Amino acid sequence: MRGLRVYTIFYLIFLYAPIILLPLFAFNASTIIAFPLSGFTTEWFAELWAAPAMHQALRNSLIIAVSSAVLATCLGIFAARAATRFTFPGKGPIMGLIMLPLVLPEIIVAVSLLVVLLGVGINLGMWTVILGHVLICTPFSIAILNSAFLSLDGSLEEAAYDLGETRWSTFRLITLPLIMPGIISSLLISFTISLDEFIIAFFLTGTEPTLPVYIWSQLRFPTKIPSIMALGTILVALSIVLLIIAEYYRRLGVRKTGGKDTGGFL
Amino acid sequence: MDARTRWGRFSRSEAATGLKLISPTALYALIMLAVPLAAIVAYSFLTDGYLEIIWTPTLENYAEAWGDPLYRQVMLRSLMVAGLVTLATVLLAFPVAYYVSFYVRPGRKSLWLFLITIPFWTSYLIRVFLWKVILGFNGVVNSSLMGLGIIDEPLTFILYNVNAVVITLAHAYAPFAILPIFVALEKIDRSLLEASRDLGESTFMTFWRVTLPLAMPGVVAAVLIVFIPTIGDYVTPQLVGGPEGRMIANAIQLQYLRLDNYPLGSALAVSAMLIVTAVSLIFVFLNRRFLRVKQ
Numbered sequence: 001m002r003g004l005r006v007y008t009i010f011y012l013i014f015l016y017a018p019i020i021l022l023p024l025f026a027f028n029a030s031t032i033i034a035f036p037l038s039g040f041t042t043e044w045f046a047e048l049w050a051a052p053a054m055h056q057a058l059r060n061s062l063i064i065a066v067s068s069a070v071l072a073t074c075l076g077i078f079a080a081r082a083a084t085r086f087t088f089p090g091k092g093p094i095m096g097l098i099m100l101p102l103v104l105p106e107i108i109v110a111v112s113l114l115v116v117l118l119g120v121g122i123n124l125g126m127w128t129v130i131l132g133h134v135l136i137c138t139p140f141s142i143a144i145l146n147s148a149f150l151s152l153d154g155s156l157e158e159a160a161y162d163l164g165e166t167r168w169s170t171f172r173l174i175t176l177p178l179i180m181p182g183i184i185s186s187l188l189i190s191f192t193i194s195l196d197e198f199i200i201a202f203f204l205t206g207t208e209p210t211l212p213v214y215i216w217s218q219l220r221f222p223t224k225i226p227s228i229m230a231l232g233t234i235l236v237a238l239s240i241v242l243l244i245i246a247e248y249y250r251r252l253g254v255r256k257t258g259g260k261d262t263g264g265f266l
Numbered sequence: 267m268d269a270r271t272r273w274g275r276f277s278r279s280e281a282a283t284g285l286k287l288i289s290p291t292a293l294y295a296l297i298m299l300a301v302p303l304a305a306i307v308a309y310s311f312l313t314d315g316y317l318e319i320i321w322t323p324t325l326e327n328y329a330e331a332w333g334d335p336l337y338r339q340v341m342l343r344s345l346m347v348a349g350l351v352t353l354a355t356v357l358l359a360f361p362v363a364y365y366v367s368f369y370v371r372p373g374r375k376s377l378w379l380f381l382i383t384i385p386f387w388t389s390y391l392i393r394v395f396l397w398k399v400i401l402g403f404n405g406v407v408n409s410s411l412m413g414l415g416i417i418d419e420p421l422t423f424i425l426y427n428v429n430a431v432v433i434t435l436a437h438a439y440a441p442f443a444i445l446p447i448f449v450a451l452e453k454i455d456r457s458l459l460e461a462s463r464d465l466g467e468s469t470f471m472t473f474w475r476v477t478l479p480l481a482m483p484g485v486v487a488a489v490l491i492v493f494i495p496t497i498g499d500y501v502t503p504q505l506v507g508g509p510e511g512r513m514i515a516n517a518i519q520l521q522y523l524r525l526d527n528y529p530l531g532s533a534l535a536v537s538a539m540l541i542v543t544a545v546s547l548i549f550v551f552l553n554r555r556f557l558r559v560k561q
Contacts, residue, residue: 087284097292104494232388
């Protein structure tokens with residue numbers, strides 16, 4: 001099946017094309033983002049370092065991403081535990097509603113939240129963005145934690161009950177350590193999603209821009225674009241590191257619970 | 267007394283424990299998702315007065331959203347773009363999923379999936395912007411084609427139009443198509459394929475009559491996962507679409523953030539949701555034969 005292999009490699013090149021270009025333009029001496037390249041420079045990284053608006057946006061984004069990741073993972077633990085261990089009336093519709101943001105266009109989530117928040121009279125700001133991001137991160141967190149809970153051997157918990165542990169102490173001593181890798185990868189995935197999310201932040205952020213909102217505002221100015229390429233290069237490097245950590249913990253979790261590795265984040 | 271014991275029994279039951287456990291997440295989704303969605307449905311029946319909302323129910327917003335040729339054109343274009351993107355993404359992704367599932371050693375599969383997903387965890391805005399660089403007048407495609415002497419003048423039909431939107435979105439949604447198809451292919455019992463070959467079917471007929479029908483649940487999932495969010499994409503049409511590539515999300519954003527006409531914006535959003543739901547349901551209905559297959 002040579003042909004299929006060659007096709008797959010070409011497809012991977014197509015997938016990686018934009019990411020390969022990013023560092024090329026980040027270190028290119030010309031302000032015009034086009035070929036041919038004109039020379040090597042680290043000027044754009046220096047310019048980035050000296051942009052206070054970018055630092056503020058980065059700080060906002062980090063606060064939002066960390067809060068959203070923690071909240072979404074907490075909500076995800078409740079839902080994944082309930083969905084994998086218990087049957088209860090209305091389970092289908094309830095899970096359907098919780099997982100709905102996975103298939104809902106983000107602009108719909110953004111405008112509907114905007115209407116309600118303004119209607120109630122809440123001022124827009126970082127924490128309104130957090131509300132939206134928790135909503136869209138929770139389904140991903142549940143998907144990851146579901147597989148963590150499913151690969152958990154139920155007899156371990158039963159053994160703990162039989163040996164006199166309470167529900168809570170069993171959860172803390174047995175369940176939590178075993179699903180910890182799932183929790184860590186859920187935190188990292190939610191963090192990455194929130195850090196990169198644009199539309200909801202664009203609608204709900206008010207006067208406190210997140211990093212994507214800042215990038216969006218800079219894309220209009222041709223002279224700012226090289227430093228955005230530099231920023232993009234840093235972000236790519238950072239998210240690859242985070243993903244490798246997340247993947248490491250996911251595999252560790254699979255090995256810990258003795259399951260078979262089926263691969264992938266979904 | 268009787269009621270209390272019944273309540274007591276219920277509150278210790280499995281169902282009650284499950285409900286209690288899911289209630290924080292469910293309440294959050296109810297307040298932050300169900301209520302806001304209901305609110306935009308309600309808004310879509312109101313009128314935008316100057317600086318205030320007029321609280322008399324009306325169908326005027328829908329008359330405008332469906333009747334105005336401008337909005338109708340934008341809606342039809344969004345449907346067409348989403349359809350083309352879905353077709354391109356799923357057709358291009360299937361062989362990749364097939365290769366990884368059937369020809370890659372089991373120990374290597376997660377590495378391949380990892381390689382496929384990596385590009386998609388990097389800034390979406392910058393990725394879309396880079397497609398503008400690739401497809402632009404002085405872009406990568408034009409300068410390399412001119413450098414090779416294949417064309418004399420830069421191609422202009424690849425940026426600021428529907429083509430550019432389709433290419434960029436087909437790239438952006440690639441993993442969402444590959445992963446569900448891969449999962450469906452992985453579930454196929456390999457002995458069924460051997461049986462088909464033993465009974466004298468050719469490689470192609472085995473694929474056509476055994477593999478493909480069994481992979482259809484994954485294909486249907488891929489189609490829905492790509493089609494539904496694509497139709498509401500804002501960034502790509504805005505950056506690479508140009509004036510003739512605008513889609514429904516751009517119209518919604520314009521009404522909300524620029525013109526401050528929430529009722530009309532809501533009517534457009536609700537209409538888009540209804541159309542997406544209708545198209546998805548029809549698609550699932552047409553493929554119900556494959557979805558009944560027991561895995």
